[in-house]
Amino acid sequence: MRFNYAKGIHSRQAHANLPEGTYEEELGRDGFFGDQVQFYRLNPNTNWTRIEGPLQPHSIQSYDLIPEDMNDPHGSPVKLLYNEDISLSISRRRESMPFFFRNADGDELHFIHKGGGRFESDFGAMSFEVGDYILVPKGTNYRFVYDTNENLSITVESRYAISFPDRGVIGQHAPFDYSKLETPEPDPVYESDQGEWELKIKKCDRFTSVFYPFCPMDVVGWAGSLTVLKLNVRDISNLMSEGMHLPPSVHSTFTAKGLYVCTFRPRSLEGNPNVERVPWGHRNIDFDEVFFIHDGQFTMSRTEGGKGAATGSISLNPAGLHHGPEPGVREASRKNWQKHARSEVTALNIDVELPLTMTDAAKAVEVPEYFKTWAVSED
Incomplete structure (x- = not known):
């Protein structure tokens, strides 16, 4: 049992009935799973005038990236963010892979933002389309x-196994029913006139190519608990509350050691006018937060497709630095309150425990001085 203390002017219910003239800020341990405290401040925690030093918010424009695989079918995706356990990469290939690939460093979670086709593996073949997650176990061709x-x-690579979070009291059918998960059917290639087939293997971030006179996709059957899985975002239902703005952790879709991948889907907003609809100011002290906008408008941004908040943008809020809505968003949410309002965004929220490093490729396409999105005048 946790014991809460309360001092001074405060609300008896977090994220609701804020005292007049105050702004709420949450400091939490272990993401949204550990001990927390709500501060009731006189000013928004992001109303800074400037930032000096390495802890700054970033916005990476994925549409401006030109990965190797965009112009060279034999090329690789471009890595944007990484630590010793996790990496995040973007692929924009215009042609199919002329080789099979095996990641011997970790599991891969692919999210299809644009495009469609056929995914072929040891486990068989299956179609893929926009909005699909494809989970590929370490070592799969x-x-x-x-x-x-x-x-x-967008690909998240983890050296630890990626699986599903514990659902606890929610049960087995939300936020998606496990029966919605799709697995491939064996579809072996018995004969081929291609001649030579390449299998490219990545180990310790170094590549080895093995060549065969036959297609590596020759599995006629399989049995076991390890498999490729596919899940589309349309099959994910939001967990909602009429009287409470729920934390991002309730939208967790996949997890691994030091990693949570959450899926935000269109939903009805909270129906109680005393409840905050816009996410609160946050000091997530233990996790870097990566946010990828797949479709729609994010409620923490002032304008649709605005600076750093366009479809395809990837924001990074590093642990240690607080973050929150852009100036005026919370006030507009309260002023324009409507009972049946909705949020129409589909986005990925990727929380990573160990600090992430930006690659030069990511820095080359980031929004300059993105921190000024929240800056206020010193006058």
């Missing part, structure tokens, strides 16, 4: 065969 020319996928 696979390749993407595209039906489309304009493609973009």
Whole structure:
């Protein structure tokens, strides 16, 4: 049991009935799972005038990236963020993979932002489309065969196994029913006139190519508990509350050691006018937060497609630095309150425990001085 203390002017219910003239800020341990405290401040925690030093918010524009695989079918995706356990990369290949690939460093979670086609692996083949998550176990041989020319996928690689979070009292059918998960059907290639087939293996971030006179996709059957899995975001239902703005952790879709991947989906907003609809100011002291906008408008941004908040943008809020809505967003939410209002965003929220490093490729396409999105005048 946790014991809460309360001093001074405060609300008896977090994220609701804020005292007049105050702004709420949450300091939490272990993401949203540990001990927390709500501060009731006289000013928004992000109303800074400037920031000096390495802890700054960043916004990476994925549409401006030109990965190797965009112009070279034999090329690789571009890595944007990484630590010793996790990496995040973008692929924009215009052609199908002419080789099979095996990641011997970790599990991969692919999210299809643009494009569609056929995913081939040891486990068999299955189609893929926009909005699909494809979970690929470490050591699996696979390749993407595209039906489309304009493609973009985001890949999270973890050296620890990626699985599903504990649902606790929620049960087995929310936020998605496990029966919605799809697995491939064996589809072996018995004969091929290609001649030579390449299997590219990544180990310790170094590549080795093994060549065969037959197609590596020759598995006629499989049995076991390890498999490729596919889940589309349309099959994920939001957990909602009429009287409480729920934390991002309730939207957790996948997890690994030091990693949570949450999926935000369109939903009805909270129906109680005394409840905050806009996320509160937050000091997530233990996790870097990465946010990828797949579709729609994010409620913490002032304008649709605004600076750093456009579809396809990737924001990074590093642990230690507080973050929150852009200036005026909370006030507008209260002023324009409507009973049946909705949020129409689909986004990925990726929380990573160990600090992430930005690559030069990411820095080359980030919004300059993105921290000024929240800056106020010194006058």
